[in-house]
Amino acid sequence: LEVGNESGSEFVIGVDLGGTKILAGVIDPTGGVLSRAKKKTRSERGVEAVIDRIARTVRRAVEKAELDFDRVERLGIGAPGALDAATGVVAEAPNLDWKDVPLKKLLEKHLGIPVTVENDVNAGTWGEYRLGAGVGVRDLVGIFVGTGIGGGLVLDGRLYRGSQGKAGEIGHIKIASSGPRCGCGQVGCFEALAGRLAIQRMFKEAGKKGKESSVLRAVEGDVSKIRSGAIAEGYTSGDKLTGKILDEVILRLADGIAGAVALLNPEMIVLGGGVIEALPDEFFEDLLDKVGRRAFEPSLEGLQIKRAVLGDDAVLLGAACIAREQ
């Protein structure tokens, strides 16, 4: 699988910078991951410490690949929050407690190779487009359901970032005029109704009403401990409350997806993120069925909805591809 239009002999580093961990990989000229390294982010230690940890994670990955660092031509990094891909400055990343951090400049100084910075959800979407579920299509919407819901847009074969680099915030389209308040301060947001925090809230409310559930028992009522795996386990084992909550979530997911389908008429929707990855095919097929019943019918023609396939490698692979294609 050839990545980008650059020379096919380059080794590139991809990095996924998250709020809790840094994941780095060495990507070979065919898009394969030669090696991976991982460290905790420890953002509480400050920007310089995190930059140093990124650099060390990168060097560790290169060592593991048994590659001379000179063979590495460039690095792409996916970072959370609002950033300017052109300048490589992270304007605001609440997960890292960062404001106006010149990530590109700092990393280039540390590592001595060109660095490309991209929003992590955009990078993950681009990874799926180049090397994952979306190979061969030109119009793709990536939707990642985790704590919240993020999205990325590939339109006419290009990553679409919007006028201020904030396009793809599908978690904040409105699918209801009222409901629980979203982290962004609004009500009716897609992610406030269908993300993992929303699912946890639904468990909490049911618990208050005295509803029984193996999922609630396992966390002793502390719904913040309900991870995607526990939700999937409740679903698979036939826990009634989990089934009821996910029936509601599926409808909300279908409505959010329907919005992207109507507005953008993509060829493909790629669904990923912890919640989607954890849940079994039965859930996914039910979701496809609901999208088919609830979305604008003319725009369903020719639409494919697929699971993301790159898992934890999506962001680093996408960032590496973007770096190579610069």
Place this chain on the structure above:
Amino acid sequence: LEVGNESGSEFVIGVDLGGTKILAGVIDPTGGVLSRAKKKTRSERGVEAVIDRIARTVRRAVEKAELDFDRVERLGIGAPGALDAATGVVAEAPNLDWKDVPLKKLLEKHLGIPVTVENDVNAGTWGEYRLGAGVGVRDLVGIFVGTGIGGGLVLDGRLYRGSQGKAGEIGHIKIASSGPRCGCGQVGCFEALAGRLAIQRMFKEAGKKGKESSVLRAVEGDVSKIRSGAIAEGYTSGDKLTGKILDEVILRLADGIAGAVALLNPEMIVLGGGVIEALPDEFFEDLLDKVGRRAFEPSLEGLQIKRAVLGDDAVLLGAACIAREQ
């Protein structure tokens, strides 16, 4: 104002083909409308008759411009419904009762000049982008509130049509999980909650409950006769029911606009269509205020929301620009 990148000496015809009327204009090299002509569509007489009427409307406009037909280099036409801009075939246009009509081919045969076919809402959006409210921006969403709600997308300076030519159907994003049934068969669609048919339905329901209104009295209870002008009149004159209905409509409009803002992060939203055009600035400012309060805050930075300025010329001007830029 220079249109497109072609030679600046071309005269181009723009046509707006609607369900009830055909509007043709001769566009001079600076984007000015030299002359206009209008005829009823009379789609009930069949495809060939409509094609003939379009050709006659075009020739009439050229005559009125006192131009030799040989000076006209090309024609762009905006047509309703689902169509393939590349082939110029209208796949389905319920307003015209058309199916698989090779509009480009038929018109080229009749007129002997190259014809470009575009969806009418896309053409109107492109017109505002090239010659109207959106001159100078690169990312623009056009939203037109009439009987229903249509939309068009200019992304990175290009008209974005989606994978099957159906992008921009903002009227069918879901802003609620229930509500009145939309013409498309779904519930919760933006246009079913905020378009003119939705407004008429709200008047009807209020009338059934015995609510008093100057708007209802004027149409003797037949809400299908409530046009945009009557809604504006009720609003301006302080009719209480109209005010109450429009307060609700403004919230729904704000939520639909908020969806486009979150997903696409455009630089500009252009609002047009009969309902928006008829209502006074007070309404528009209230709408802007509600968008500011209800949309995803980070994406509001740098966002402009403007009224469309081309009115009835938007579609023919946009179609002419697209034809010239082909």
